[in-house]
Amino acid sequence: MATHARESLTSPEGPAVRVEGLRRSFSEAGGVLNGLDLTIARGEFVALIGRSGSGKSTLLRALAGLDRSVSGSGVVDVPERVSVVFQDSRLLPWRQVLDNVILGLSAPSARDRGLEALAEVGLEGRDKAWPHELSGGEQQRAALARSLVRDPQLLLADEPFGALDALTRIKMHKLLQKLYAAHNPAILLVTHDVDEAIALADRVIVLVDGVVGSDIRIDLGGRRSPGDPRFAALRTQLLAELGVVEEEVA
Numbered sequence: 391m392a393t394h395a396r397e398s399l400t401s402p403e404g405p406a407v408r409v410e411g412l413r414r415s416f417s418e419a420g421g422v423l424n425g426l427d428l429t430i431a432r433g434e435f436v437a438l439i440g441r442s443g444s445g446k447s448t449l450l451r452a453l454a455g456l457d458r459s460v461s462g463s464g465v466v467d468v469p470e471r472v473s474v475v476f477q478d479s480r481l482l483p484w485r486q487v488l489d490n491v492i493l494g495l496s497a498p499s500a501r502d503r504g505l506e507a508l509a510e511v512g513l514e515g516r517d518k519a520w521p522h523e524l525s526g527g528e529q530q531r532a533a534l535a536r537s538l539v540r541d542p543q544l545l546l547a548d549e550p551f552g553a554l555d556a557l558t559r560i561k562m563h564k565l566l567q568k569l570y571a572a573h574n575p576a577i578l579l580v581t582h583d584v585d586e587a588i589a590l591a592d593r594v595i596v597l598v599d600g601v602v603g604s605d606i607r608i609d610l611g612g613r614r615s616p617g618d619p620r621f622a623a624l625r626t627q628l629l630a631e632l633g634v635v636e637e638e639v640a
């Protein structure tokens with residue numbers, strides 16, 4: 391089993407995530423993660439891409455500590471406060487929005503912090519709404535508020551915008567950038583969208599055969615436009631790494 395040595399990363403200089411030799415398999419036939427090594431610095435924004443079935447969610451679940459019953463080995467060091475956001479908001483339908491956001495928090499200040507987080511994600515005044523009264527984008531905003539209120543040192547996001555329409559997705563990118571600038575957690579964002587990865591991340595990692603295939607630094611600065619030739623060159627490179635010829639997706 392992987393060790394979750396949560397206390398070993400308390401030094402301010404240490405990385406936010408350290409994974410060494412991580413192996414995971416669901417059958418005798420072959421491994422999904424095959425000795426993966428990965429380090430994420432504190433406050434670093436990393437996007438993880440890879441073909442369908444390449445093990446992205448398996449890695450994220452290992453970092454989240456959600457795979458205790460799965461067989462495997464390796465070292466997984468993560469910080470103490472880790473939040474996870476999935477493609478669906480996973481709000482409890484029988485609880486109002488604010489109660490979802492602060493679920494499990496006992497501090498007397500939780501309510502105020504929850505209201506603050508809702509305002510930060512653009513859901514001011516929606517604290518008493520029921521989840522079914524929110525749009526898909528608003529539900530994901532509430533999910534981000536729920537993660538934010540826990541002041542995460544590491545935010546794990548598994549295709550958080552994958553089910554949203556293109557316009558809502560752009561708005562959510564802006565929101566995530568704003569939250570990242572304000573709180574600066576380390577982020578690991580799993581996405582199928584190469585443009586999303588280039589637009590948001592400091593580094594893009596391509597998972598191939600259960601290990602890190604490529605690890606590409608994105609040096610495009612703060613304002614990134616898909617029309618920038620450097621953006622286009624990175625897109626071509628990453629699509630090639632994924633085995634996609636660009637004419638196929640044009």
Ligand SMILES: Nc1ncnc2c1ncn2[C@@H]1O[C@H](COP(=O)(O)OP(=O)(O)OP(=O)(O)O)[C@@H](O)[C@H]1O
Nearest residue numbers: 416417422440441442443444445446447448449582
């Ligand atoms: N609980 C499980 N039981 C059996 N096999 C599993 C389980 N979870 C994942 N797998 C298998 O492990 C492989 C990797 O799955 P994973 O969900 O990590 O891939 P992914 O890269 O996130 O895929 P996608 O991009 O399609 O979401 C797949 O072949 C999948 O069928």
